Amino acid sequence: MTEVKLVCVSCPVGCELTVVLEGKEVVSVTGNRCPRGEEYARAEAVEPMRVLMTLVRVEDGRDRVVSVKTDRPIPLRLFPQAMDRVRELSVKAPVRIGTVIEKDFLSTDANLVTTRTAH
Numbered sequence: 001m002t003e004v005k006l007v008c009v010s011c012p013v014g015c016e017l018t019v020v021l022e023g024k025e026v027v028s029v030t031g032n033r034c035p036r037g038e039e040y041a042r043a044e045a046v047e048p049m050r051v052l053m054t055l056v057r058v059e060d061g062r063d064r065v066v067s068v069k070t071d072r073p074i075p076l077r078l079f080p081q082a083m084d085r086v087r088e089l090s091v092k093a094p095v096r097i098g099t100v101i102e103k104d105f106l107s108t109d110a111n112l113v114t115t116r117t118a119h
């Protein structure tokens with residue numbers, strides 16, 4: 001069995017959680033003050049998810065890059081592969097905020113969207 005310590009980020013209280021794992025199975029979660037903490041701990045211990053925020057190259061524009069993010073969290077383990085894909089991408093200026101750069105990014109159901117306008 002392994003024990004993982006986490007801080008719940010689901011609300012500002014920041015409960016300190018302890019997750020006990022048997023292999024990849026969650027045996028117990030303690031330290032949470034509400035069910036959201038257990039849900040967070042189970043997800044975080046087995047498959048951590050994060051929103052990817054990065055920059056994509058802009059072609060033929062005044063701006064050289066535009067900020068982008070996934071519109072939902074994707075598995076953290078995919079971040080190296082995600083950055084490889086992002087380096088291959090570019091958009092033509094102008095591009096408006098909220099433009100989908102790539103749908104179903106890395107087959108995660110998340111879209112990669114611009115978070116500002118670039119000219």
Ligand code: SF4
Nearest residue numbers: 008011014015034037
């Ligand atoms: S366990 Fe509940 S109360 Fe504690 S930080 Fe998470 S959401 Fe907030």
